Amino acid sequence: MLKVSQLTKKFGTFTALNGVNFEVGEGEIFGFIGPNGAGKSTTIRILLGLIQATSGEATIFGKNVWSDAVEIHKRLAYVPGDVHLWPNLTGGEVIDLFGKLQGEMDRKRRDELIARFDLDPTKKCRTYSKGNRQKVALVSAFASEADLFILDEPTSGLDPLMEQIFQESVLELKEQGKSVLLSSHILSEVEKLCDRVGIIRQGEIIESGTLEELRHLTRINFVVETKERIVGLESLNGIHEIEQLGDTLSFQVDSSYIDEVIRHISQFGIQKLESTPPTLEDLFMRHYEPKVTSAQGGRSQ
Known part of the structure; x- marks a missing residue:
């Protein structure tokens, strides 16, 4: 057409x-x-x-x-x-x-x-x-x-x-x-x-x-509550924006690493797990977020 x-x-x-x-x-x-x-x-x-x-x-x-x-x-x-x-x-x-x-x-x-x-x-x-x-x-x-x-x-x-x-x-x-x-x-x-x-x-x-x-261009949001405190998450590939709020842990995962992340957190006794698929807005903002260069000392331009 x-x-x-x-x-x-x-x-x-x-x-x-x-x-x-x-x-x-x-x-x-x-x-x-x-x-x-x-x-x-x-x-x-x-x-x-x-x-x-x-x-x-x-x-x-x-x-x-x-x-x-x-x-x-x-x-x-x-x-x-x-x-x-x-x-x-x-x-x-x-x-x-x-x-x-x-x-x-x-x-x-x-x-x-x-x-x-x-x-x-x-x-x-x-x-x-x-x-x-x-x-x-x-x-x-x-x-x-x-x-x-x-x-x-x-x-x-x-x-x-x-x-x-x-x-x-x-x-x-x-x-x-x-x-x-x-x-x-x-x-x-x-x-x-x-x-x-x-x-x-x-x-x-x-x-x-x-x-x-286009979903591969962005990350999936996770909110998790476990019986034991999760350790070692930051050492895994594809993890971003880790934030602890009381007993709740929130973070983002690159879609290609979901299986590895689930296997890791399941060791700590999952009591609650919420995953939110990336929206088009997430995808859009990833494309237009400010670039970071080493010449700027890691600061956004």
Whole structure:
């Protein structure tokens, strides 16, 4: 559905994207994450045909995103993180206008979505809060007959209940065989929805894969209570952040050393053992934590 190959974009001497590669398959939700300035928005602008890449190739439905942008947009829906609407039109009029621009809109689906997102379509857009403007864009997108949905921080301004409605709507798209590129700072949202994730940093994809494939990059959290005090734990491989809190010992373990660690602590009579799998947020922070160099005397830069 979407393929990006060696995509590079330069603005003068600044390289915003440097050889970016990823793809989104049919019926797949792909999470595109990274901090501000990492290159997410630049990539999306290229995919939408708003700016031209310096080099490399990006295709949607097998068509070039720059030269075939008009054809692509007939089957594509886009929701930005900051929606600007015509102030003198009502929300319902804007939704209908977007539907006519694309050519097809399921009216029954439109009305269902307006009710689900608790949107008053009779109000002028100038009276809408940021969250309500997002709802107009989301209803317009989800009611369309698009095959690919590009969602760039789509829940910005929504309350937790509406975020839940959004997640349900995205999963419905997947059930229909639609594809979604989701760029989000809400890592729990990405974790719940996405089949695969691409992490972009300083214009480069540094990791890409399923959540399970990326779990090796982080550590599992353990909380243990034993009959006897555990000794010798710090000498084992893969142990981090040991902290004793009364009778409870907490620490982190690299996933490849779990078996060795369990064998060691079982000698001391385990009374309680809790293990928490790494979240996407753990994984994300490991990528972006400050580097430590010996030249800095072991201090973070």
